[in-house]
Amino acid sequence: MEVGLTLGLKNQEGTLKLSLMDCGCYVKDISIKLDGGASWLYQGMIDAFEEQIGSAVENAITKNLGEGILKLDLFLQSLPKEIPVDDDASINVTFVDNPSLSNSSVGFDINGLFTARKKVPIAMYYYENTLPSVLCTEPTKMLGISLDEAVFNSASALYYDAKFMQWIVDKIPDQSLLNTAGWRFIVPQLYKKYPNDNMNMNLSLSSPPILRISEHNLDAMVYADLIIDVLEADQVIPVACISLVIRGSGSVGIAGNNLVGSVKLNDFSMSSKWSNIGNLRMYLIQPLMWTLIQTVFVPHANAHLAKGFPLPIIHGFTVQNAEIIFSTSKITVCGDVAFRESLSIKQASGPL
Numbered sequence: 508m509e510v511g512l513t514l515g516l517k518n519q520e521g522t523l524k525l526s527l528m529d530c531g532c533y534v535k536d537i538s539i540k541l542d543g544g545a546s547w548l549y550q551g552m553i554d555a556f557e558e559q560i561g562s563a564v565e566n567a568i569t570k571n572l573g574e575g576i577l578k579l580d581l582f583l584q585s586l587p588k589e590i591p592v593d594d595d596a597s598i599n600v601t602f603v604d605n606p607s608l609s610n611s612s613v614g615f616d617i618n619g620l621f622t623a624r625k626k627v628p629i630a631m632y633y634y635e636n637t638l639p640s641v642l643c644t645e646p647t648k649m650l651g652i653s654l655d656e657a658v659f660n661s662a663s664a665l666y667y668d669a670k671f672m673q674w675i676v677d678k679i680p681d682q683s684l685l686n687t688a689g690w691r692f693i694v695p696q697l698y699k700k701y702p703n704d705n706m707n708m709n710l711s712l713s714s715p716p717i718l719r720i721s722e723h724n725l726d727a728m729v730y731a732d733l734i735i736d737v738l739e740a741d742q743v744i745p746v747a748c749i750s751l752v753i754r755g756s757g758s759v760g761i762a763g764n765n766l767v768g769s770v771k772l773n774d775f776s777m778s779s780k781w782s783n784i785g786n787l788r789m790y791l792i793q794p795l796m797w798t799l800i801q802t803v804f805v806p807h808a809n810a811h812l813a814k815g816f817p818l819p820i821i822h823g824f825t826v827q828n829a830e831i832i833f834s835t836s837k838i839t840v841c842g843d844v845a846f847r848e849s850l851s852i853k854q855a856s857g858p859l
Contacts, residue, residue, distance in 0.1 A: 521601030525580040620661040645843035667715035696785035727762035761829040767815030
């Protein structure tokens with residue numbers, strides 16, 4: 508028996524439309540043998556109607572293929588247009604342009620940018636919309652997902668606009684640094700005006716972090732303002748503001764179907780923005796800032812990055828044997844996919 512299918516696959520308003528353009532089934536030969544006492548009688552009847560039986564098989568298979576393609580089309584059109592990340596963000600997974608076909612694969616472009624679930628307007632990041640350029644080192648990998656740096660920068664912009672990049676630090680490993688007594692030799696005027704008062708650090712980013720991806724690195728640039736507050740009685744008194752430019756590098760990995768990451772501090776620069784406690788000697792404050800960034804802000808960022816965000820994988824499948832490849836402005840995840848056994852068993856027990 509030979510079966511042939513010609514399918515059409517195109518983008519229809521952000522979803523995939525699958526259509527059956529041509530379908531045929533040809534039964535070249537069919538053999539039916541009966542056993543039993545009266546089999547000689549029925550065998551003659553079957554032999555006489557062999558051609559009609561073959562034709563019925565062809566028609567049934569063609570009909571069932573058409574129905575199966577229709578079900579698959581409905582499934583593709585029901586794929587979600589966004590994937591929730593948390594209570595505030597989702598990933599836009601609508602399709603962009605029509606699929607591209609090669610001899611061994613089908614490629615798709617999806618939007619991929621982070622969007623606010625509460626529909627708060629955020630800055631848009633645009634990138635050149637080209638055909639999928641997923642480059643895996645092993646051609647046997649079943650799946651390749653290429654993530655443009657615009658995806659990461661859209662996440663950065665979304666969480667910045669949602670006011671998530673502001674922290675008040677009142678507990679650190681060396682708690683003495685949150686008392687003016689710990690600063691008396693570094694900023695004498697601070698201790699003189701507010702002797703033995705507790706302090707906190709109010710850090711807020713002045714713009715969304717900027718991420719750049721190269722063939723070997725994922726680099727981040729963060730611009731922030733650090734306000735030093737003195738806690739006196741029931742008052743919070745801002746006494747100085749330091750501008751920071753923090754440069755770091757990151758690494759990424761796969762946990763389940765999530766892309767997770769971590770960052771480390773490379774270096775930073777700082778300058779005094781304003782001060783009510785005299786001139787700030789930056790070279791004396793810099794070691795304290797290094798300690799704060801390394802022991803407080805970097806671990807805080809890594810705790811969130813370790814949760815990651817979901818890759819655009821169809822529900823029910825998991826990524827296995829993943830490999831991560833860096834290229835100019837892109838991160839590519841290559842791997843195999845497996846169907847979850849529990850879901851497979853549940854479906855197998857249902858009606859066919």
